[in-house]
Amino acid sequence: MEIRVEKTNQFKSLPDMSDVKFGTVFTDHMFIMDYHEDRGWYDPRIVPYGTLDLDPASVAFHYGQTVFEGLKAYRNQDDVYLFRPDENFKRLNNSSKRLCMPEFDEKLALEALKKLIRLEERWVPSKKDASLYIRPFIIADQSFLGVHPSNAYQFVIILSPVGPYYESGIDPVKIYVENKYVRAVPGGMGEAKSGGNYAVSLIGQVEAEAKGYSQVLWLDGIERKYIEEVGAMNIFFVIDDKIITPSLNGSILPGITRKSVIELLKTQGVEVEERRISIDEVSAAYDNGTLQEVFGTGTAAVISPVGELLYKDKKMIINDNKIGKVSQKLYDDLTDIQWHRKEGPAGWSIEVD
Numbered sequence: 001m002e003i004r005v006e007k008t009n010q011f012k013s014l015p016d017m018s019d020v021k022f023g024t025v026f027t028d029h030m031f032i033m034d035y036h037e038d039r040g041w042y043d044p045r046i047v048p049y050g051t052l053d054l055d056p057a058s059v060a061f062h063y064g065q066t067v068f069e070g071l072k073a074y075r076n077q078d079d080v081y082l083f084r085p086d087e088n089f090k091r092l093n094n095s096s097k098r099l100c101m102p103e104f105d106e107k108l109a110l111e112a113l114k115k116l117i118r119l120e121e122r123w124v125p126s127k128k129d130a131s132l133y134i135r136p137f138i139i140a141d142q143s144f145l146g147v148h149p150s151n152a153y154q155f156v157i158i159l160s161p162v163g164p165y166y167e168s169g170i171d172p173v174k175i176y177v178e179n180k181y182v183r184a185v186p187g188g189m190g191e192a193k194s195g196g197n198y199a200v201s202l203i204g205q206v207e208a209e210a211k212g213y214s215q216v217l218w219l220d221g222i223e224r225k226y227i228e229e230v231g232a233m234n235i236f237f238v239i240d241d242k243i244i245t246p247s248l249n250g251s252i253l254p255g256i257t258r259k260s261v262i263e264l265l266k267t268q269g270v271e272v273e274e275r276r277i278s279i280d281e282v283s284a285a286y287d288n289g290t291l292q293e294v295f296g297t298g299t300a301a302v303i304s305p306v307g308e309l310l311y312k313d314k315k316m317i318i319n320d321n322k323i324g325k326v327s328q329k330l331y332d333d334l335t336d337i338q339w340h341r342k343e344g345p346a347g348w349s350i351e352v353d
């Protein structure tokens, strides 16, 4: 399929990257492709950035048939790189399958993304640690109020320049261990990247923020005992020199940063234990002094050290509220590969040429 291009004649001015807020500024163009069950995907196109034309009865508004992705483009001098974009498009298709949405051609999506970024190259920031955030998403747009998978969809990619996640050095986050609400249950859609998983988590997030915590650590939806993830990040523990992360159980989002951390450590001869880990085990390790580090992994922050965990009335201060050795090395190794300052495993850093 040919990707047609309709260029804007109204170019925006670039933002000052030292004070742009995450997800507030968008580039001049976007990618759109339509789907109808009688035609399949059709009319892939790059058009001026603007509003979407949606009937108020569109399925997405009422029954939440939406999926999305998040990845970044990184500038190194005159070159622009993507980090494992094939993994994002594969995961988008997996999310779609869970929500009865049609799969798309991952090669075409990557070609479209590269074409869009080439056109928007001036928007990939050169400021240190700033990047171009990429948000592909698919929404159901059949106008029909019956509860049934939509017969029509739009696949859209928008781009947003984002500043450094850490403005003044890597700052450990305070996390509230949630024991009232749950995010996902076995058999639900926790492993799909879908808006509904965020809608359900907002209340816990809001209540945690009111208590002075920046994020929520979710426990399993049945026993509220086993650790799942942090809502927009997966979680790792360093206990007694062993690195442990909850195994993917269907209700945890399979993060690409999580996967990259495990694979990267393996190439360095370090095995990560993927298994069930309970909050009680973490708490006991804290008590006997073997809880060395806790960190989250996700595209936005890459590695986010956790300085404090609050579980019920118990406050655990981790590694003196400072970033640990394992977290710092992973952050350095991953960002070096993402910005193409160092060669990573084959296929991880893809040039947009």
Ligand SMILES: *Cc1c(COP(=O)(O)O)cnc(C)c1O
Residues within 6 Å of the ligand: 070, 193, 197, 229, 230, 231, 232, 233, 234, 253, 254, 255, 256, 257, 258, 297, 298, 299, 300
């Ligand atoms: C996107 C996401 C993550 C992190 O995934 P990455 O691919 O590493 O960015 C973790 N948890 C949830 C719920 C997410 O939506």
